[in-house]
Amino acid sequence: MQDLERMRAVTENYFLWQGLRLVPFGLMGIFYAIQLAEPAWWPLRGVSNELILVAVLAVTFAAFLWIGRYYDRNFGKVRGLPGRHVRRDAIKWWIAYPAMAGSLAVDGLLKPPVFFSGLVWGAAVISYWASTGRGRRHYLVVAALFIALAFVPTLDLLEPGKPMLTLFTAILGGVYVLAGILDHRELVRVLRPVQEEE
Secondary structure (H helix, E strand, C coil): CHHHHHHHHHHHCHHHHCHHHHHHHHHHHHHHHHHHHCCCCCCCCHHHHHHHHHHHHHHHHHHHHHHHHHHHHHHCCCCCCCCCCHHHHHHHHHHHHHHHHHHHHHHHHCCCCCCHHHHHHHHHHHHHHHHCCCCCCHHHHHHHHHHHHCCCHHHCCCCCCHHHHHHHHHHHHHHHHHHHHHHHHHHHHHCCCCCCCC
16 A cells, blocks of 8 residues: 555656756756856866856756656656646745745845755755655755755854855755655656566
């Protein structure tokens, strides 16, 4: 019975369990964090830096689409029930995403002594975990990590503003890579790849 419930949770949220789709975005986040940090060893500056970022963005989206075809080929397609996630989608687009973007703006412009984005993004991750079938406990660890980051400036470990946003971007990139791999492993465990008929 528990396996059936887990399978239902995965198939109802199939797109959001296709973890390998997250990996290219995580790598892009790490790349962007390096650009933000502007380390002395980084060879790119100015316009070339921006052009490379555009190229990385294009490669990221191409990889995202290619990975989607991999999932279709190996696990099949799942057709969602119309109207199944209307409430979740409304909350996501009208509350969660604006709050997440707004928190980054607050931290970048106002530089509060508490890293506001850590609290908001931590709450958003918990909401994501709860609304997509639960089960993937690594998202609870991610939420705790983001919430803990909120207090880094209060400990005088890093200044508010750009330094904290740079650290957060790097950690977010790493989280996307690791969570994506763990999501994929869970998907493979619950839904075995389809076998092609000979």
